[in-house]
Amino acid sequence: MVSYAGAARRLVPLSAIACAINSSTSFVTAASDPTGSGWRSDLNWKELESQLSPSASLIDTSYANYRDECFPEFFEISASESSTHALIDQPAGMCLPHLFLGWKDMYPRPSDNGHLNTTLMQGFQDLGPVGAGQLNEEMMGWLNDESNPSLNLPYKVLFPSVASDVVAAIEFAKEHDLEISVKNSGHSYSGASSKKDTLLLNMNRYTHYAPGGITDCDPALLGTAIADDLSNQACLLSLAKNKSSLIRVGGGENWDKTYRAVIAANQALGEYKYHVLGGAPTVSPNGWTFQGGLGGFMGSRLYGLGADQVLQIEMVLPNAYHVKFGPTKWEDASENGFIVPRTTVVSGVCRSNPDEQDEEKWIWEECPEDFDIDFGDLWYAVRGGGGGSWGVVTSMSLQLHDYLPFTEFGMSLSEECSALRLKFLEFRAKYMMAPQLLNVTKEMSHACGDSDSGGFFCYGENAILQAWAKFLEQDNSTDPTATEAEACFLSTIFAEHNLGSNPRFPGKVNSDRVDFLGETFGGVLVPQSWLDEDSEENIKTLLGFQQARLYTSFGGATVSASDQADSVSKAHRNAAVIVMNLLGQTPASIQSFWSDLFPKMFDISDKTKFPPVFGSNHAGPLLSGPLKEDWTKACPLDWTFAERIEKCISSQEAIYGTETLSRLETIKKAVDPNLMFNCNLCIRNNLDLAKASHSQDDGDELESSQTGAQSDEPSGASHAPTYSGGHTTLFLDRN
Numbered sequence: 001m002v003s004y005a006g007a008a009r010r011l012v013p014l015s016a017i018a019c020a021i022n023s024s025t026s027f028v029t030a031a032s033d034p035t036g037s038g039w040r041s042d043l044n045w046k047e048l049e050s051q052l053s054p055s056a057s058l059i060d061t062s063y064a065n066y067r068d069e070c071f072p073e074f075f076e077i078s079a080s081e082s083s084t085h086a087l088i089d090q091p092a093g094m095c096l097p098h099l100f101l102g103w104k105d106m107y108p109r110p111s112d113n114g115h116l117n118t119t120l121m122q123g124f125q126d127l128g129p130v131g132a133g134q135l136n137e138e139m140m141g142w143l144n145d146e147s148n149p150s151l152n153l154p155y156k157v158l159f160p161s162v163a164s165d166v167v168a169a170i171e172f173a174k175e176h177d178l179e180i181s182v183k184n185s186g187h188s189y190s191g192a193s194s195k196k197d198t199l200l201l202n203m204n205r206y207t208h209y210a211p212g213g214i215t216d217c218d219p220a221l222l223g224t225a226i227a228d229d230l231s232n233q234a235c236l237l238s239l240a241k242n243k244s245s246l247i248r249v250g251g252g253e254n255w256d257k258t259y260r261a262v263i264a265a266n267q268a269l270g271e272y273k274y275h276v277l278g279g280a281p282t283v284s285p286n287g288w289t290f291q292g293g294l295g296g297f298m299g300s301r302l303y304g305l306g307a308d309q310v311l312q313i314e315m316v317l318p319n320a321y322h323v324k325f326g327p328t329k330w331e332d333a334s335e336n337g338f339i340v341p342r343t344t345v346v347s348g349v350c351r352s353n354p355d356e357q358d359e360e361k362w363i364w365e366e367c368p369e370d371f372d373i374d375f376g377d378l379w380y381a382v383r384g385g386g387g388g389s390w391g392v393v394t395s396m397s398l399q400l401h402d403y404l405p406f407t408e409f410g411m412s413l414s415e416e417c418s419a420l421r422l423k424f425l426e427f428r429a430k431y432m433m434a435p436q437l438l439n440v441t442k443e444m445s446h447a448c449g450d451s452d453s454g455g456f457f458c459y460g461e462n463a464i465l466q467a468w469a470k471f472l473e474q475d476n477s478t479d480p481t482a483t484e485a486e487a488c489f490l491s492t493i494f495a496e497h498n499l500g501s502n503p504r505f506p507g508k509v510n511s512d513r514v515d516f517l518g519e520t521f522g523g524v525l526v527p528q529s530w531l532d533e534d535s536e537e538n539i540k541t542l543l544g545f546q547q548a549r550l551y552t553s554f555g556g557a558t559v560s561a562s563d564q565a566d567s568v569s570k571a572h573r574n575a576a577v578i579v580m581n582l583l584g585q586t587p588a589s590i591q592s593f594w595s596d597l598f599p600k601m602f603d604i605s606d607k608t609k610f611p612p613v614f615g616s617n618h619a620g621p622l623l624s625g626p627l628k629e630d631w632t633k634a635c636p637l638d639w640t641f642a643e644r645i646e647k648c649i650s651s652q653e654a655i656y657g658t659e660t661l662s663r664l665e666t667i668k669k670a671v672d673p674n675l676m677f678n679c680n681l682c683i684r685n686n687l688d689l690a691k692a693s694h695s696q697d698d699g700d701e702l703e704s705s706q707t708g709a710q711s712d713e714p715s716g717a718s719h720a721p722t723y724s725g726g727h728t729t730l731f732l733d734r735n
Contacts, residue, residue, distance in 0.1 A: 039155035039197070043176055048158075051168040053357045055161040055205070063146040065092035066102050066153055073514050074099045082513045084282040085256070085505045088185050093157045093202035096186040096194060097282065098518035099143075100130070104152045105621040105680075106191065106520055108142040112149045116642040123622065124637065130516050152191065154181055154200035160252075162207055163314075163322050163362075163394045167354045170320040170392070173199060173676055180676055182388045184284035185254050189518040189620040190651075192388045192679035193287075201392060203284075206252030207359075209395055210261035213248035214274065226328050229364040230349055233326050234311040234397040240330060241340045245274060245400035246311055249285050251393040256281035256509045262400070272403040277303045281509040286396060287387030291617045292568045294578075296449035296553030297457040303401055304561025307383035307568050308340070312397040315382075315390070317373065318672040322351040322394070324364055325375040327563065339557060343565035348375035373671055376565070381667045381683075384567035385656075386616065389682040390671055409464055409491045410455035417488035424489075425543060425550075427471045428456065431464070432552040433528075433576045434535035438467045446556030452549040452580055465489065521583070522619040522651075523551060524593070525569075525612070528576040530601045541597075542579055545589075549580040551618075567664055569612035569656055571602075578615045590634045594626045604631055610649055612657035621680060625649025650686040 038045070038060035049058050069090040073082055087095035100106040104114050109126055111118060129136055135143075142148055160166045173180050181198040194200070217235035226233050238246050249258050255278040266272045277295045279288045285306075293306010303309070312326035325348030330341035350367035382390050411417060411424040428450075430437045435445035440463055448458040458464060465486075472485050502510060531538045542548065554575040562573060583593045598604070602611040610631065614623060624644055627633045635648040653661050661683075668683045678685055 040176075040178070045156075048168060048172045051172075051355075052158075052165050053161045056165040057159045057205075059092065059157050059159075061092045061094055061153070061155050061157050063151060063153060066094045067144075067146075070095035070099065070102075074516065079513060081502065081504060083502055083505060084185065084187070084511045084514055085502075085508055087514065088204060088254070088282060093159060093183070093200070093204065094153060094194070097512065097514055098189070099514070099516045101186065101188075101191050101194060101518065102153055103142075103148070103150045104191075106517055107621075108139065108148065108150055110142060110145070110148050110150055114641070115150070116645075117640050119638050119640050120622075120635070120644070121637045127517065127520065135516070152194055152196050154194060154196060154198045157200045157202055159202050159205045161205055162357050162359070163316065163351075164355050164357050166201065166316045166392045166394060167320055167322055169199065169201060170316055170318065170676070174318075174320060177674070178676070179678055180392075181679060182392055182677070184252060184287065185282045187280070187283045188287060188388070188679075189520075189522075189618055190623075190679075190681040191621050192386070192682055195679060203250075203252035203392070206394070207250050208253050208257060209248040209250040210253050210258045211264070213261065214245060214265050214400065215248070216245050219244070226347075228349070228366070230312065230324055230326065230328075230347070231364075233328060233347075237311050237327055237330070238399060241399065243399055243401065246397050247274075247276060247400055248395055248397050250395050251286060251315075254282050254284055255279055255288075256511065258285060259509050260507075266403065272405070275299070275401045275403045276398060277306065277309050277401065279306070281511040284387070285398065286393040288617070289396070289398075290382050290385065290387035290390075292384050292572055292615070294451070294551065294553040294615070294617045296451045296551065297453070299401070299404075299406075299449065299457075299459050300553050300558055301446040301449045301556040302459060303399075304340075304557040305568060305572075307566045308557075308561040308563070309399045310383055310396055311399060313379075313382060313393065314395045315393045317391040318674075318676045319371075319373070320354070321367070321371060322354050323348050323367070323375075324351075325349070325379060326397075327379070327565070330563070333564065337560055338562065338564070339560045340563055343379070343563040346376040346379040346565070348378070374667075377667045378671065380565055380567050381664055381671070383565075384569070384572075384616070385664045385667075386679075386682050388679040389668065389677050391677065404459040405493060406457055406459045407462065407464075407491055407493045408455060408457055409489065410453070412488045412490055414488070420485070420488050422543075423472070423475060425454065426539070427468060428454070428552070429539045429543060429550060429577075430471075430535075431456070431467060432550075432555070433531055434539060437535055438471055440467050442556070450552045452551040454549075465491070519580070519618045519620040520622045521581070522623045523578040523580040523615045524582040524601075525571040525575040525615050526577050526579055526582075527571065527601050528555065528574055531576040542577070542582075545579070545582055547581045551578040551580060551615075554578070567656070567660055569616075569660055571612035571657070572615060575615075578618070580618065587634070587637050590637075594634045595632045598626070599632060607631075609658045610653050612655060612660065614651070614655050616655045619651060619655055619681065623651040623654070623681070625651070625654035651681055652683065652686045 045058065069092055070087060073086045084097040087097060096102060100108060107115060107123060109118065158169050179198040181193065181195045181200045183193040183200060183202050184204060186193040215235065217238050219239060221232060221235055222239050226236060234246055258276060258278060262274050262276050265274055277298045277300060278285060279293065279295055289306040289310055294300060295306060312324065314324045316322050325346060327343040328347040329345035330343050333342040349364040350371060352363045352365045356362060411421055431440060431445060435442055444463050447460055447462055448456045450457055456464060468489055469485065526542065542550065554577055559573050583590045602613060604611065624635050626649055627635060628647055628649055635644050656664060664683045675684060
C-alpha cells in the first residue's frame with residue numbers, strides 16, 4: 001500500500017502551506033484492468049494493431065494507472081522539486097499537469113451527468129479549499145474512488161510512431177464510430193487533452209523532427225514557383241517575411257525538445273544565430289499555437305503570436321487523409337501597418353500512399369476529387385481555433401528569428417525591498433502598456449514582455465534600469481536611496497535557456513511545477529483602446545483588483561505580425577494585457593465586471609454579436625459569459641450547470657465572439673461532421689452540451705456525443721461557471 005502526504009503547490013501565494021490531508025489517507029496500488037478485457041472489448045483491436053508500425057503501441061489503461069503513475073508527483077515530491085517533466089513519459093501516457101484534469105471539468109465531485117444538476121456555488125465550496133492548498137477527507141475520498149462517475153480518463157491509449165499509425169487509428173475510429181482524443185503533454189486547462197470513452201492518441205513517442213529540423217532557406221529561391229508537392233513552400237513564405245530560417249517540429253515534441261534543438265544548433269555553429277518563439281517547456285507547440293500562442297517571455301511583442309509563426313502544417317484529418325498545407329500566394333500589407341504579407345491563397349496536398357511508413361517514400365499529390373475540405377478554411381481554423389479539434393498534427397514548420405540576448409528583471413522578495421513591490425508592479429504595467437508615461441518609446445517597450453510572473457524579459461538593448469530610476473525619482477510616495485532601488489531590482493542576462501537547474505531532470509529546460517488545479521476560469525483581454533483613454537487611471541483600476549495578475553504578452557507584433565487569415569480574435573490581437581482573476585471570486589466582483597467595466601471596454605451596441613472577451617490560451621473548464629438576455633448581468637452562482645448552459649453566453653462565444661465562432665462552427669462541421677474530435681470546450685462541443693442540457697431530466701445520463709448532424713446555429717451555451725483558481729504571481733528572488 002502506498003501512502004501519500006500532500007504538498008501545496010503554486011496554488012498558494014509564494015510560500016508552502018502545511019498539508020491539510022489526513023496522514024492516514026492512502027491510495028491502494030493496483031494493476032490496471034486485471035480482467036484484460038479493456039475498453040470496448042467488443043471491437044477487434046487486433047485489427048488495428050496489425051496495421052501499426054513496429055514501434056507503435058496500443059495499450060489498455062485504467063484509473064489505477066492514473067493513480068499509481070501520476071499521483072506521486074503531486075503528493076510525494078516537494079514543491080521545489082516537482083516538475084511537469086516527470087509526468088510526460090509515464091508508461092500509460094495518462095498523466096496531466098494538473099491532477100484534477102483527470103475528472104470532468106477539474107471537478108471530482110461524483111456526478112452521473114457531468115455536474116448538470118450541481119450549482120456553481122457548490123463548486124465554489126468544493127474547490128475553494130483546494131485553491132487554498134487543502135484537500136479535505138471528502139475530496140480525498142472522491143479522488144480515491146475508482147468508480148467515481150466524474151472520472152474523465154481514456155482507457156485505451158495508442159502511442160503512434162509515424163503518420164501511418166495515426167491514419168490507421170482514424171480509419172478504425174471512423175469504421176466503429178469512436179471518438180478520438182489527442183495529447184502531447186496534456187497542458188490544456190479546459191481538459192481538451194483527456195476524455196473518457198475515447199481512443200487517446202498520445203503523441204509523445206511520435207517521430208521527433210526538431211533535432212535535425214532547422215532549414216536555412218536559400219535567398220535564391222525568391223521569385224521561383226511553389227513546387228507542386230509544397231516542398232519549397234515554407235521557405236518561400238519565410239523569405240517573404242524577411243526571415244531566412246525555419247524549424248520543423250513533430251506532433252509529439254514539446255517546447256523543451258524544440259528549445260534544446262535550437263540551442264544545440266547554435267552551439268554547433270559556435271555562435272548564437274537562431275531564436276524560436278514558444279511557450280512553457282512542457283507545452284506542445286501545436287496546441288499552444290492553435291490557441292493563439294502567448295509568448296511573452298520569448299518575444300511575442302517583437303515577433304507576433306504563436307499562430308503567426310506557422311509556415312506550413314502537416315496533419316491527419318478526421319476523414320483520415322494525411323495532408324500538408326500552407327499559404328501559396330500573398331501580398332504586401334506594409335501600407336496597412338503589417339510587418340508580414342497578407343495571405344491570399346492557401347493550398348494543400350494529400351499523401352497518396354498513406355500506409356507507407358518510410359517518410360523518404362512519401363508521395364504528396366493533388367488531393368482526389370472527393371476531398372471537399374477548403375484548405376483556406378482549415379488554415380484559418382487551426383491557427384486560433386483550438387487544438388485537439390481539427391485532426392492530429394504530425395508536424396509543423398515554424399519561423400525562426402535572429403538571435404538576440406535577453407535579460408530577465410524582477411523584484412527581490414527580501415524584507416528590505418517590501419516597500420517597493422507595489423511600485424514595481426505599477427512601473428511594470430506602465431512600461432508594458434503605457435510606455436509614454438515613462439518617456440519610453442513603444443519600440444523599446446515592445447522588446448520586453450512576460451507571462452504573469454511579475455517581471456520582465458527584454459531582448460536586445462533595453463532602458464529598464466534607467467526608466468526604473470526615473471520612475472522612482474518622479475514618485476512621491478516612496479523615498480528609497482539609489483542603492484536600495486538598485487539592490488531590489490534584480491537582473492540576469494541570459495545567453496540561452498536555463499538548462500538543468502532541477503537535478504531530477506538535468507539537461508532539460510526548466511518547467512512548471514505541478515498543481516492540483518490549473519486555471520479553472522481564465523483571463524479578460526483588456527483592450528488597448530480602453531486603456532489609452534486614460535492610461536494612468538485605468539492602470540490603477542487594473543492593479544486595484546485583488547489577486548489579479550497581468551499577463552503582458554500583447555502589443556507591437558501581436559497586432560502587426562498577422563497574415564490576416566487566422567481565427568485569433570480581434571480582442572486577442574488588440575489587447576493591452578490579459579488579466580487573470582479580473583472577475584474575482586465573489587458574486588459582487590463578478591457582477592461588477594459585467595455591469596461596470598465590460599460595457600466600457602467592449603462595444604456591445606449590436607445585440608446580435610457578442611464580442612470576444614476572454615483569452616483562449618488560458619481558458620479553464622469553468623469559464624462562461626454573462627446572461628444571454630442581458631449582457632451586463634453575470635450568470636448567477638446559484639444556478640446549476642444545466643441552467644448556465646441554457647441561459648448564459650458560452651465560453652466559446654465569449655472567447656471568439658459570435659461572428660468568428662459561427663465561421664469556426666461551419667468549418668468544424670465540414671472538417672469533422674460526426675464530431676470524432678469532440679474535446680471539452682472545443683468548437684461545436686458547446687452545441688453538444690446544449691443538446692444534452694435541453695434533453696436532460698434529473699438523473700439521466702448525457703447522450704453520446706457521436707450523434708451525427710448538429711445545428712448550424714451558434715448556441716451560446718456553456719456548462720461553465722466562473723470560479724477563479726490556479727496560478728499565483730511570483731517574483732524572482734535571487735538573493
